[in-house]
Amino acid sequence: MSAVPVIAPVPLSAPGFWKRAARHRSFMLGAVLTLLLVFTALLSFVWTPFSPYDVDMAAKMMPPDAHHWLGTDAYGRDIVSLLLVGARASIAVGVIAVSIGLVVGTAFGLLAAAERGWVEEAIMRLADFGFAFPAILSAIMLTAVFGGGMVNAIIAIGLYNIPTFARITRASANAVWSREFILAARACGKGKFAITMEHVLPNILSVLIVQATIRFAIAILAEAALSYLGLGTQPPQPSWGRMLSEAQTLLFQSPMLAVYPGIAIALAVLGLNLLGDGLSDLFDPRLARKR
């Protein structure tokens, strides 16, 4: 076979995909950690050891015991319950912010690749403009103008994701547009929109999935950072970032208060990154052939 100029990602439907996935260690570890995160958030809706909103000053800063498995914080709230409910904020921010970026950014990227010419130029220069502002800085700017709170934090992080997805989509879509089956589809009389939906999108799906996973991790970090700065999730809604910022003042009395949410954030981000890396390995046809 002649060398294929653009290497197509392995489709999810390819034979042996899930078999290879099961043998990929970092993919499996990432998948387990990510599922754990999702499970934690879901569990918090039906069960927590204590209410994360119950303030019990008599039981403040308790060390771990049989009741409070990880102890209590400065207001006597149960750490385990706070961590469980805090996972919700991370997931909500991750899912919604990535969805905003994915939907809007992908649409722009596909449009740029389909239309070419000045439309492509305009969209890409706009994306460059978006990139010029560091993520956290633009989020701080937006929340400073429109006020803090989870909704504004989500929007700020979501807006930041748009240019990333637009760029990646355009680059991958351009590669697909140059392939011969697109020419064959055009020779069949298909319009640009139909070709984009039926031929381009399915072929770049794997790239988007990998990117969404990695962006999810970045969104969780961004939410934690914004909440830490007091611009994200507002009290009394628990969030890992806010737990960190509250623990900061007590770092010398009870350092473990900062360690727990820190570990939670680290595990969530690690899990998603491993998942993303694993997926990009599994979608890579060069690696697929080797094994």
Added chain:
Amino acid sequence: MSPLLEVRGLQVKLQTHRGPALAVRDASFTLERGQTLGLVGESGCGKSMTAMALMGLLPDNAQIAGSIRFDGEELTSKSDSEMCEIRGNRIGMIFQEPMTALNPVHSIGHQVAEPLRLHRRLSTSAARKEAIALLDRVGIPDAARRVDAYPHQFSGGQRQRITIAMALACGPDLLIADEPTTALDVTIQRQILELIGELVAERGMALLLISHDLGVIAQNVARMLVMYGGSVVESGPTTEVFAHRMHPYTLGLFAARPGLHSQKGRRLAMIPGTVPELVDLPAGCPFAGRCAFTIPECHATVPPPIEVGPDHRVRCIRLDAVAAAKAALAPAPSHGEKEQQA
């Protein structure tokens, strides 16, 4: 009645980063309903650009001039959405690379049914039924069962059969085959060409067959055009061109064919020089720089087509000299023709 396809003074200019390049210049030909026409020439001579111009699929940097009339309608002035109505519906196209002409993420049945749903507005189940019938016709064994299989589960020859089924789905009046067998094994080539020939005869389609292979042209089309440097240098009925070829480039092309009976150890004849860059093509005859018969006048203007036989035209102003050289070499061995050297 007007011919199915009438191309007059077609010119395709490409804006490249090294300046404008004339990929096709002043190409004219007609193709009647149910007739076959071959387009032969080296890589980069404008064969594929001519096909793309007919389909309205020229790249963004291309400018087109001249006239392409298809069934009495002017195609060059049509918008992209109007062309979408014609592509795949009234003009079908087969590509060179069956390995990449099919989308890896969709089943073959889906891809063959696509033009039917698009142009005939068939329901999914009706289109699927039709797709199975088409796949069966082009010789995919057990089509009803394999209709849901993916392209990677088929061999190159089978994939080319599938792309033929796609091109034929809506019963086009014109089939354009751009090097349909170049990427295939020789044994498969013959089968695919036979299939195309059968289908063309069976459905009364016109065929435009593009190839660099004179053998393929000889066996499959009634009329042929020889292209060089974007120009049609010789045209006529295939038998006439094969028997009385006159353009120095056509002569060189025939001489460069390897033959089974060529003497062992003898080098294949070749045309001196290389294909000219289309970007700075000289003003006159595009072949002047490599031709043994060149005189200063050759560099002045592009020669007009001269009728040398029934419906047989050659763009060359040195036909007398060529004829004389041919006569001098007339008793030459019938195989392994040598290129004339003046």
